[in-house]
Amino acid sequence: MSYVHIDHVRKNFAETAVLQNISLEIEKGEFVTLLGPSGCGKSTLLRAIAGLETVDSGLISVNGKNITDLPVQKRNVGMVFQSYALFPNMTVFDNIAFGLKMKKVTKSDIATKVAQVIELIHLTGKEFAYPHQLSGGQQQRVALARAIVSEPDILLLDEPLSALDAKIRKTLQVELRNIQKSLQMTMIFVTHDQEEAMTVSDRIFVMNQGEIVQSGKPEDIYASPANEFVARFIGSYNVLTDEDLYHLSGEKVQAGSYAVRPEVIELYSDEIPSAMKTSGYWVRGCIRNKITRGNVRRYEIQANNRVIYVDELNVPQIPPFQEGAFVQARLPEGECILL
Numbered sequence: 475m476s477y478v479h480i481d482h483v484r485k486n487f488a489e490t491a492v493l494q495n496i497s498l499e500i501e502k503g504e505f506v507t508l509l510g511p512s513g514c515g516k517s518t519l520l521r522a523i524a525g526l527e528t529v530d531s532g533l534i535s536v537n538g539k540n541i542t543d544l545p546v547q548k549r550n551v552g553m554v555f556q557s558y559a560l561f562p563n564m565t566v567f568d569n570i571a572f573g574l575k576m577k578k579v580t581k582s583d584i585a586t587k588v589a590q591v592i593e594l595i596h597l598t599g600k601e602f603a604y605p606h607q608l609s610g611g612q613q614q615r616v617a618l619a620r621a622i623v624s625e626p627d628i629l630l631l632d633e634p635l636s637a638l639d640a641k642i643r644k645t646l647q648v649e650l651r652n653i654q655k656s657l658q659m660t661m662i663f664v665t666h667d668q669e670e671a672m673t674v675s676d677r678i679f680v681m682n683q684g685e686i687v688q689s690g691k692p693e694d695i696y697a698s699p700a701n702e703f704v705a706r707f708i709g710s711y712n713v714l715t716d717e718d719l720y721h722l723s724g725e726k727v728q729a730g731s732y733a734v735r736p737e738v739i740e741l742y743s744d745e746i747p748s749a750m751k752t753s754g755y756w757v758r759g760c761i762r763n764k765i766t767r768g769n770v771r772r773y774e775i776q777a778n779n780r781v782i783y784v785d786e787l788n789v790p791q792i793p794p795f796q797e798g799a800f801v802q803a804r805l806p807e808g809e810c811i812l813l
């Protein structure tokens with residue numbers, strides 16, 4: 475059996491099925507992410523693993539122990555929340571040491587362990603500061619240290635970086651991943667931010683409406699979304715149907731939905747050059763909007779009833795198309811994923 479084993483877990487709130495038959499396996503030392511839109515059940519699943527929520531049926535085991543019905547304090551599970559939930563009247567040292575004191579760890583062991591995690595989270599020198607004297611990022615580091623110092627079997631992180639500004643958030647994503655690797659600690663991370671999930675995870679479980687709709691390595695999910703929901707949510711893919719597309723060779727397009735990333739679509743102001751007509755699909759449309767962000771220029775193209783997004787990379791080298799212009803878009807055949 476895997477280190478974390480979740481088997482047919484169900485949970486209803488009143489009439490709503492919030493977790494529908496969830497089964498998953500996680501190996502020891504893995505960093506996995508539950509990724510999905512608001513309300514899909516990520517936090518409920520995490521809270522069920524922590525013991526903060528009961529389940530209606532199914533089984534949860536961690537490190538060979540069935541914890542489904544154990545109280546929170548008997549699970550040896552750590553948790554970090556979006557709100558840091560530090561004790562405001564305690565120093566950094568005392569906040570981190572709190573759990574160890576409760577467990578009656580000796581004073582000298584506490585001093586050693588706390589010093590080690592303070593170094594790990596780069597807060598050496600801040601031992602005697604109070605939470606209000608720290609930045610949001612520093613407070614979240616303390617919350618993380620407090621969770622890992624108890625050496626839990628598994629650490630659960632519920633949107634821990636969501637309250638931080640973008641720059642600190644990116645720094646902490648990398649640091650969190652480094653800490654996880656150095657400790658070889660099994661972590662389950664919850665986020666609704668697909669970029670964050672891609673950055674930190676060994677594996678991602680994509681959730682929608684209480685179900686896991688796809689799981690796998692970030693790059694595999696990105697390259698091969700299993701359905702329209704994942705394609706739109708993960709890769710900002712365009713999802714088009716055979717009715718939107720024409721084959722450049724004149725062949726009939728196979729019926730179905732196709733996922734196409736914005737950056738693989740080529741735009742032409744006139745006819746598509748004949749050299750490019752040997753394969754692929756085309757769509758004609760009108761540019762209704764153009765936004766440049768850093769090195770990427772994004773066009774929104776109105777094609778019949780459909781809006782198609784196209785990204786041009788390395789912006790400065792290419793003169794832009796104007797809003798209102800009609801364009802021909804070529805979609806390379808190998809880049810159109812039949813869902």
Ligand SMILES: Nc1ncnc2c1ncn2[C@@H]1O[C@H](COP(=O)(O)OP(=O)(O)OP(=O)(O)O)[C@@H](O)[C@H]1O
Pocket residue numbers: 487488492510511512513514515516517518519666
């Ligand atoms: N204690 C509760 N009582 C009733 N409904 C609840 C309760 N907790 C959660 N829900 C409902 O269950 C669904 C899933 O909530 P959950 O918090 O697990 O979603 P989430 O994916 O973590 O969303 P978010 O990213 O917004 O936190 C939501 O529709 C929510 O309203």
